[in-house]
Amino acid sequence: MGKTRMTKDRLSGIILLLLAVFVMIETRVLPLGTHSRPGPGYLPLLLSSFLAILGVILIVWGRLASSWRSVKWSEGLHALAILAGSVFTTLTLETLGYRLTMLILMVFLFGVMERLKWWMVFSLSVGLSFGSFWLFDTMLKVILPRGGLGF
Amino acid sequence: MNFFYGFMGCLVGTLVGVLPGVGPLAGISLLLPTTFGLNPTSAIILLSGIYYGAMYGGSTTSILMRIPGEAASVMTCIDGYALAQKGRAGPALAISAIGSYIAGTASVIGLMLLAPPLAKYALRFGPPEYFSLLVLGLLVLGYMTGGPMVKNLTMIVLGLLFGMIGIDHFSGYFRFSYGLVALGDGIGIVPVAVGLFGISEILTTAGQSIRPEVIKPRLKDLLPSKKELRDSMAPIGRGSLLGFLIGIIPGSAHIISTFISYAVERRVSKHPERFGKGAIEGVAGPESANNAASCGALVPMLALGVPTGPIPAVLLAALMVHGINPGPMLIKEQPVIFWGLIASMYVGNFILLLLNLPLVGIFVNFLRVPYKILYPTILMLCVVGVYAVNSSIVDVWIMIVMGILGYVLRKYDFEPAPMVLGVVLAPIVEMSFRQALAMSAGSYMIFVQRPISVVFLVATLVMIILALKPLVKKGKDWRERFTKVEKDEET
Amino acid sequence: MKLRKSIVFLVTVFVGAGFLGLVHNLAVAQEAYPSRPVQVIVPFPPGGVADLVARPLAAAMEKILKQPVVVANRGGAGGAVGMQAAAVSKPDGYTLMVALSSISVIPEVDKIFGRPQTYKMEDFAPIALLTSDPTILVIKKEAPWKNVAEFVEDAKRRPNEIKYASSGVYGTMHVAMEMFAHAAGIKLRHIPTAGGGPALTALLGGHVESLSGGPNVSIPHIKAGTLRVLAGWGGKRLQALPDAPTLKELGYEDVEFYIWSGLFAPRATPPAVIKILREATRQAVSVPEFKSAMEKMETPISYMDADEFKKFWDKDAQRLATAVRQIGKVE
Numbered sequence: 001m002g003k004t005r006m007t008k009d010r011l012s013g014i015i016l017l018l019l020a021v022f023v024m025i026e027t028r029v030l031p032l033g034t035h036s037r038p039g040p041g042y043l044p045l046l047l048s049s050f051l052a053i054l055g056v057i058l059i060v061w062g063r064l065a066s067s068w069r070s071v072k073w074s075e076g077l078h079a080l081a082i083l084a085g086s087v088f089t090t091l092t093l094e095t096l097g098y099r100l101t102m103l104i105l106m107v108f109l110f111g112v113m114e115r116l117k118w119w120m121v122f123s124l125s126v127g128l129s130f131g132s133f134w135l136f137d138t139m140l141k142v143i144l145p146r147g148g149l150g151f
Numbered sequence: 152m153n154f155f156y157g158f159m160g161c162l163v164g165t166l167v168g169v170l171p172g173v174g175p176l177a178g179i180s181l182l183l184p185t186t187f188g189l190n191p192t193s194a195i196i197l198l199s200g201i202y203y204g205a206m207y208g209g210s211t212t213s214i215l216m217r218i219p220g221e222a223a224s225v226m227t228c229i230d231g232y233a234l235a236q237k238g239r240a241g242p243a244l245a246i247s248a249i250g251s252y253i254a255g256t257a258s259v260i261g262l263m264l265l266a267p268p269l270a271k272y273a274l275r276f277g278p279p280e281y282f283s284l285l286v287l288g289l290l291v292l293g294y295m296t297g298g299p300m301v302k303n304l305t306m307i308v309l310g311l312l313f314g315m316i317g318i319d320h321f322s323g324y325f326r327f328s329y330g331l332v333a334l335g336d337g338i339g340i341v342p343v344a345v346g347l348f349g350i351s352e353i354l355t356t357a358g359q360s361i362r363p364e365v366i367k368p369r370l371k372d373l374l375p376s377k378k379e380l381r382d383s384m385a386p387i388g389r390g391s392l393l394g395f396l397i398g399i400i401p402g403s404a405h406i407i408s409t410f411i412s413y414a415v416e417r418r419v420s421k422h423p424e425r426f427g428k429g430a431i432e433g434v435a436g437p438e439s440a441n442n443a444a445s446c447g448a449l450v451p452m453l454a455l456g457v458p459t460g461p462i463p464a465v466l467l468a469a470l471m472v473h474g475i476n477p478g479p480m481l482i483k484e485q486p487v488i489f490w491g492l493i494a495s496m497y498v499g500n501f502i503l504l505l506l507n508l509p510l511v512g513i514f515v516n517f518l519r520v521p522y523k524i525l526y527p528t529i530l531m532l533c534v535v536g537v538y539a540v541n542s543s544i545v546d547v548w549i550m551i552v553m554g555i556l557g558y559v560l561r562k563y564d565f566e567p568a569p570m571v572l573g574v575v576l577a578p579i580v581e582m583s584f585r586q587a588l589a590m591s592a593g594s595y596m597i598f599v600q601r602p603i604s605v606v607f608l609v610a611t612l613v614m615i616i617l618a619l620k621p622l623v624k625k626g627k628d629w630r631e632r633f634t635k636v637e638k639d640e641e642t
Numbered sequence: 643m644k645l646r647k648s649i650v651f652l653v654t655v656f657v658g659a660g661f662l663g664l665v666h667n668l669a670v671a672q673e674a675y676p677s678r679p680v681q682v683i684v685p686f687p688p689g690g691v692a693d694l695v696a697r698p699l700a701a702a703m704e705k706i707l708k709q710p711v712v713v714a715n716r717g718g719a720g721g722a723v724g725m726q727a728a729a730v731s732k733p734d735g736y737t738l739m740v741a742l743s744s745i746s747v748i749p750e751v752d753k754i755f756g757r758p759q760t761y762k763m764e765d766f767a768p769i770a771l772l773t774s775d776p777t778i779l780v781i782k783k784e785a786p787w788k789n790v791a792e793f794v795e796d797a798k799r800r801p802n803e804i805k806y807a808s809s810g811v812y813g814t815m816h817v818a819m820e821m822f823a824h825a826a827g828i829k830l831r832h833i834p835t836a837g838g839g840p841a842l843t844a845l846l847g848g849h850v851e852s853l854s855g856g857p858n859v860s861i862p863h864i865k866a867g868t869l870r871v872l873a874g875w876g877g878k879r880l881q882a883l884p885d886a887p888t889l890k891e892l893g894y895e896d897v898e899f900y901i902w903s904g905l906f907a908p909r910a911t912p913p914a915v916i917k918i919l920r921e922a923t924r925q926a927v928s929v930p931e932f933k934s935a936m937e938k939m940e941t942p943i944s945y946m947d948a949d950e951f952k953k954f955w956d957k958d959a960q961r962l963a964t965a966v967r968q969i970g971k972v973e
Contacts, residue, residue, distance in 0.1 A: 009564075012563045031324075036593025038584070043584070044326065048312065050308050051312070075357065075358030082530070083551070086350075086551050086554075102534075105527070109526075110524075116524075132532070141679075141710065142177070144538070176687075184713075274848075275848075277847055317718075318719040318722075321834050321972075335718050335723050457843045461687055461689060467839075468688075468689040468693065474937075586834070589833050
């Protein structure tokens with residue numbers, strides 16, 4: 001028995017176990033009810049117990065999986081940037097309004113991330129943000145947020 | 152004239168279905184006011200056209216971009232997208248259209264012939280039957296989808312837990328909502344599906360400098376090969392039957408039928424390892440099941456006036472606004488309308504086939520656009536589509552969180568599809584369980600006292616025994632069996 | 643080369659659409675109310691009672707206000723999600739809400755659970771009452787009770803045995819039934835379901851024995867003979883069901899329950915805007931298309947203008963608050 005490896009599966013197992021414990025703690029406030037009248041806390045507790053068991057199984061048998069370092073995150077930075085853009089968008093969607101927010105997002109993605117030619121960035125960003133607004137808001141009558149500046 | 156309405160409905164439905172997030176419900180609600188001025192038959196033709204159209208359209212984005220156009224297209228994302236990666240997007244789309252057509256037509260015939268007796272039978276499904284059925288369904292899922300069973304079960308349980316966020320209709324308590332009323336209704340299926348599949352796909356693929364080979368399809372690659380057609384026929388048949396039967400049950404979600412169909416196809420196939428990498432059966436089956444279920448869902452609505460889900464509820468409402476009250480009297484009192492409806496459904500399916508096959512050629516061109524231009528567009532469409540469903544910014548947040556989760560899950564070899572099912576089913580499973588116990592005043596015997604429920608429970612037991620069989624046979628290797636698939640993927 | 647072409651094509655399409663949108667926006671100058679589309683929030687999923695009233699109303703008001711009036715469904719938590727959204731929305735008259743009587747129930751329930759208030763009823767300015775349906779007590783045709791008296795007697799004999807379905811705890815169907823049960827001194831077994839539709843399905847399937855629900859979904863079944871009505875929760879008998887006595891007639895004082903729908907605006911909306919809306923609604927309910935839509939759905943229009951509506955609302959809210967407090971926490 002060599003030293004225990006930290007494998008992918010073991011890592012996920014640990015995280016799941018922690019999550020299960022977290023859920024169990026959170027369900028404390030909910031009444032459990034009885035077996036014949038289960039309360040709102042009943043099933044969540046049951047499920048988080050299952051989750052804990054599954055987590056343990058993964059930890060124990062995760063021995064056979066590959067090392068956790070083998071997970072490649074090569075596109076990670078790029079993904080992070082996209083995420084940052086998305087988060088920004090969601091934060092400002094209702095304050096800056098749909099069109100402006102989308103415009104900024106598109107310019108960021110096309111211009112900064114993908115480094116397209118400036119005229120492409122411009123036309124794509126304007127076209128997509130205003131065009132989709134027209135499609136959804138005017139044509140489909142789904143009201144999209146208009147921010148402080150009226151956009 | 153009605154043909155025109157049908158065509159419009161199908162067209163609008165397809166377009167609406169193609170957009171991620173916005174689904175048939177939105178499309179129908181959208182055009183509902185315009186139908187007030189029409190006569191009832193035209194109105195319902197228009198609306199059901201949207202319904203089917205959206206179901207068809209939903210598969211398009213699933214195959215091309217791995218984004219479920221709507222929740223029921225989640226299963227198509229798996230093999231459909233893999234096929235697209237191999238340059239077989241055209242055939243995938245075509246088979247999906249053909250399968251949906253066959254399934255839809257078969258279901259309409261089924262509806263025509265069997266509506267009243269089937270509906271009565273369907274009513275006998277009460278909470279105990281539901282619960283047993285769903286337990287069976289969930290177990291089937293864990294056992295039959297790709298990857299090690301432990302991981303799939305984990306995803307299901309995780310999905311079930313996520314599905315419990317929100318208000319508990321049985322007691323009035325808010326669970327896991329941390330004071331945010333917007334979470335009060337729980338996390339919707341749309342943000343979860345779009346986020347877990349679509350956003351995670353963008354996050355994974357956008358930054359890769361070595362892009363996986365996306366073979367650009369040529370014209371002759373647009374049509375399915377003879378072999379693909381032959382391979383799809385049986386899954387289509389099975390999917391149609393399965394979908395129709397499940398669709399009839401009041402309250403069940405169509406998405407269940409797609410999952411079960413996928414699982415069945417995988418089980419029945421002689422080469423199950425092809426699934427997940429582009430098996431046409433994995434598209435043909437679920438797509439047919441989906442369409443058949445949509446049709447089946449209309450059976451209780453038309454025959455008994457009972458809505459089986461949100462979409463039939465809106466269709467029911469639309470009918471009521473026109474003074475038509477579906478129910479046992481409809482066939483007797485207003486046969487013209489009833490048969491008109493049936494005819495319109497048949498025609499609608501046909502229109503969609505005609506519409507979609509040429510559209511395949513157009514849609515496939517999407518793949519030619521370089522990904523770096525495509526993905527911001529998709530991202531934008533996801534955001535607006537998810538927002539549009541409930542005008543809720545919280546839904547967009549959920550989508551983003553699910554996107555991150557999906558990204559991480561893929562890295563750690565977890566299959567996201569079962570989780571989506573868990574989220575959808577959690578409220579139904581729990582409610583059925585508690586309703587059944589309330590009905591029996593606390594006695595667990597109710598699950599075994601009712602015949603239909605017993606059937607499902609026995610089937611569940613059989614499944615469990617089958618799953619454990621390898622354990623009994625070879626003591627040591629069973630551990631490997633759980634993690635075996637994962638090792639295969641690495642070599 | 644083909645690649646270039648398709649990109650250029652896409653770009654042109656989008657830019658064209660984009661400029662169309664820009665021009666459209668510039669063309670709409672900032673003028674008198676209303677100068678933009680008006681959004682009507684319906685805090686329930688599509689297809690429900692509120693929806694069925696809101697959509698024809700929106701269509702009618704669109705013609706009067708000469709601006710698009712769009713219904714936005716924001717379902718969730720029995721209406722709480724949408725109602726809260728409407729309560730905090732900008733009070734400029736471009737966000738309205740069509741809500742049901744549950745608007746009075748949710749704050750009470752919050753109090754019972756000791757939660758911070760989702761919203762307060764004072765957050766809303768009532769514009770008009772639109773429809774008001776009393777609920778009815780429906781049973782299956784095969785059920786043994788011929789009238790309310792027999793039902794009550796049976797319930798007294800076997801308490802907590804007779805089951806009824808509701809659309810969810812503290813929902814309209816639940817509160818109505820409990821109001822009656824309390825007045826009659828009986829105990830019924832409550833089976834919550836996920837909504838009005840599932841509740842009706844449960845009754846039709848024989849999984850429960852009774853329910854108290856809106857008339858319009860039950861009337862087709864009553865006419866078809868699969869269901870029977872024992873009584874109504876209204877002050878007067880229903881036009882569509884003249885043989886059904888009201889609970890009031892039968893001696894149950896103060897047991898009145900209406901599923902009503904009303905149009906609301908956020909409290910701080912300028913009075914001038916509210917005046918325009920009140921007038922528009924008054925006209926809208928007389929528009930032939932609206933009337934015929936409501937008729938076809940067997941939902942009588944019970945229009946009340948803002949002041950009358952406020953009185954009705956307050957009285958109803960008191961009744962509901964008492965009923966909810968009596969139910970207390972469901973364990």
